[in-house]
Structure formats: structure tokens, C-alpha cells
Amino acid sequence: MKNMTSRIVSIGLFLVLFSISGCFQGRPSSKEPIHLNPNMDRQQKYRPQAESNYFEDGATMRPIVEGTVARGELKDDTRFYFGKDSKGNFIKGFPKQIELNMELLNRGQERFNIFCSPCHGRIGNGRGIVVERGMLPPPSFHTDSIRAYPNGRVFDVITNGIRNMQPYKYQVPVKDRWAIIAYLRALQRSQNATIQDVPQNERGSL
């Protein structure tokens, strides 16, 4: 008899636990599960790009208040961030943050080959692969006029684009733009080099 009772109790207990565990439900439900300790899991909030009837323009996403600077986004150094001096003229050389060395040139070469060569060609002659497929060719970097561009002007072209060339500020971070310019200068020298530019002891290998 005692055995029988404990068997019934344990079957009952099993059924209760089984139903609490959710196995009885059998099909998906759109109802929220019972949440014993909700903490702050659910709160009123706006989701990005959702509608709002609080703001006049009906959007939850707000424009940045004028003069706001996000952390780490202060661009007070016009030479570095815009390629211009304080009077707004393009700078000839490089900003002081940019140290010219092999590491920078290698980085510039890599970035140039990724971002510029499809149109401008690996040697900057304006005959990239895209041009071979029918795009209007960009100018060669080896003309006297582009060789005479101050660095700041090239920086501006990469940053904001020009006529048929789209801007690359979204793809290429500021420091990489300077690295590309350093490499572009090396390319220009390489295409206009004379034997005098080759170190004495290496002239024989040419």
C-alpha cells in the first residue's frame, strides 16, 4: 500500500515538473514566457530609425546638436585632418604626425593598390583595370600639373573626390590617406627618374 502511494506521488510530481518545464506546450507561442524577475529587461525605449510622435519630424533619431564633438573626433588640427593650414591653403609637405619611413611607404603602397589602382593603375598612369573595361580614364599622376600639386590638394581629392571621382574618406582613414600620398610621391619619382637617382653601387644592376 505504502509502495502504491509513493508511486502515485512520484508520478504526480513528475507530471507537475514536466508541465512546468514547458515540454507540454508542444508548439511555438507568441506569448511572453512568465518572467519571475524582470529586472530591467523590458523598458520603454526608442529603437533606431523607428517612428516617434514626440518629435516634430516624426523620427526617433535626432540630428547632432551643432558644435557637438564625439569623443575622439575633435578635428582641430587642420593640417592633419584637412591638408590645409590655418589660412585654408593646401599644405605642401606632410603634417607633423606623419613620419616618412619605409613602414609608411609600404602601408601606402598596399592601400594604393587596393583603393586607387583599380582606376589609376598600379603605376598611376591612369590605365587601371576598370578603365580597360570602359570607364573614362583618369589623368596620369605623372603629368607636370599633378606632380606640382601640393600634398594637401591630393589629400583633398582623396577625402572629397573630384568631378567623376568619388570620395574615399569613408573607406580610407586619415593616416592611410597620408600614407597613400607618400607612396604616390614615390611613384611619381620612379616614373621621372634618371640614372642620377640610382645609388652609385646599384647602377650596374640596371
Ligand code: HEC
Ligand atoms: C573608381 C575609380 C577611381 C578610384 C578608385 C580612384 N580614382 Fe582618382 N580619379 C578618378 C577619375 C575618373 C579622375 C578624374 C576626375 C575628373 O576629372 O572628372 C580621378 C582624378 C584623380 C586625381 C586628379 C585630380 C585633379 O585635380 O584632376 C587624383 C590626384 C586622384 N584621382 C587620386 C586618387 C587616389 C589617391 C585614389 C586612391 C585613394 C584614387 N584617386 C582612387 C577615378 C578614381
